[in-house]
Amino acid sequence: MVKAGKTKEKKEKENKDNQEIQLNEEPDVVEEEDEEARTFEELGLDPRLIRALNKKEISIMEPTPIQRVAIPLILQGKDVVARAKTGSGKTLAYLLPLLQKLLGTADSNRKKLSPSAFILVPSGELCQQVYKEVSSLIDSCKVQLKVVHLTSNMPASDLRNALAGPPDILVSTPSCVAKSLSVGVLKSESINDSLEILVLDEADLLLSFGYEEDLKALTALVPRRCQCLLMSATSSADVDKLKKLILHNPYVLTLPEVEGVKDEVIPKNVQQFWVSCGDRDKLVHILALLKLDLVQKKVLIFTNAIDMSFRLKLFLEKVFSVADYFTGHPLNYFNSSLILKIIAADT
Numbered sequence: 001m002v003k004a005g006k007t008k009e010k011k012e013k014e015n016k017d018n019q020e021i022q023l024n025e026e027p028d029v030v031e032e033e034d035e036e037a038r039t040f041e042e043l044g045l046d047p048r049l050i051r052a053l054n055k056k057e058i059s060i061m062e063p064t065p066i067q068r069v070a071i072p073l074i075l076q077g078k079d080v081v082a083r084a085k086t087g088s089g090k091t092l093a094y095l096l097p098l099l100q101k102l103l104g105t106a107d108s109n110r111k112k113l114s115p116s117a118f119i120l121v122p123s124g125e126l127c128q129q130v131y132k133e134v135s136s137l138i139d140s141c142k143v144q145l146k147v148v149h150l151t152s153n154m155p156a157s158d159l160r161n162a163l164a165g166p167p168d169i170l171v172s173t174p175s176c177v178a179k180s181l182s183v184g185v186l187k188s189e190s191i192n193d194s195l196e197i198l199v200l201d202e203a204d205l206l207l208s209f210g211y212e213e214d215l216k217a218l219t220a221l222v223p224r225r226c227q228c229l230l231m232s233a234t235s236s237a238d239v240d241k242l243k244k245l246i247l248h249n250p251y252v253l254t255l256p257e258v259e260g261v262k263d264e265v266i267p268k269n270v271q272q273f274w275v276s277c278g279d280r281d282k283l284v285h286i287l288a289l290l291k292l293d294l295v296q297k298k299v300l301i302f303t304n305a306i307d308m309s310f311r312l313k314l315f316l317e318k319v320f321s322v323a324d325y326f327t328g329h330p331l332n333y334f335n336s337s338l339i340l341k342i343i344a345a346d347t
């Protein structure tokens with residue numbers, strides 16, 4: 001991050017190689033951040049957004065480390081790649097400056113034909129979560145910004161209604177944008193004319209979920225002036241590929257260490273085992289693990305598709321108590337003592 005008072009060497013190091021900022025390798029940078037920008041006010045956040053954060057069910061008073069670094073850069077209009085562990089606050093790290101930028105243009109007379117901001121996520125469930133977060137911030141700020149989200153089962157007429165206006169912010173999977181383009185409810189020229197901010201959230205999953213072609217098609221329409229943000233919990237070849245495909249000379253923020261806790265994708269206290277078996281034997285193996293109490297306490301089982309989670313649920317219900325199993329959005333229910341085992345599809 002380019003900051004007043006920083007040494008010349010540091011500035012040069014950051015400007016080199018896509019302006020990479022390894023926060024753990026430069027602890028003094030974190031310290032400087034700590035001293036200089038402890039609060040959202042000091043990050044330059046609009047008071048309406050700060051009030052909206054304070055009003056949340058669990059009020060948010062101080063920025064997380066990734067927010068401290070990312071928010072000012074995004075407010076300055078930089079392209080940013082933010083890599084920080086799950087739960088580090090990446091969603092607000094891009095949503096707050098994105099909303100602030102749109103607050104500044106909310107009263108503009110210029111008639112747009114397409115949304116100013118696209119937030120692309122890999123799944124319908126994430127789409128719903130991000131949409132909820134944006135809507136609640138907009139409601140709390142009491143501003144005239146409109147957000148919509150698209151779902152994969154929407155017919156063309158619903159897509160047309162959702163995009164009429166147009167909204168200021170679109171939350172979608174890449175495939176719903178591709179569908180909207182193909183049925184003509186989004187127009188290439190209007191995207192090129194209107195798009196100001198493009199966010200790829202959970203970027204580490206976007207390509208593995210099969211959105212490469214949709215993203216390539218969209219990239220061709222993204223104007224050069226559009227600010228692009230890429231958020232990811234891990235670094236991977238896919239994230240690099242997306243970075244090269246869409247971003248321009250971005251700041252790369254990596255936050256592997258927060259408050260002395262090493263940010264590993266798999267925490268140290270988690271033991272991992274894998275069982276090699278054919279497709280047909282998977283259910284029996286899971287049953288054996290549970291029946292023999294080899295996996296104890298609460299269990300979260302991920303499957304790669306929704307129909308597989310239902311098959312597993314039906315299978316396990318034949319053996320265990322029906323009330324033990326739940327499928328759907330897992331984390332809201334995981335702390336409930338009634339729910340002992342959860343099956344979740346990773347889509």
Ligand SMILES: Nc1ncnc2c1ncn2[C@@H]1O[C@H](COP(=O)(O)OP(=O)(O)OP(=O)(O)O)[C@@H](O)[C@H]1O
Binds near residue numbers: 059067084086089090
């Ligand atoms: N500054 C903050 N102070 C306290 N809580 C926060 C702050 N920022 C975000 N949170 C809360 O932390 C939780 C996790 O945040 P968030 O979902 O943004 O993490 P993430 O880094 O995007 O994770 P993922 O990689 O899974 O998307 C949310 O409940 C969010 O409301």
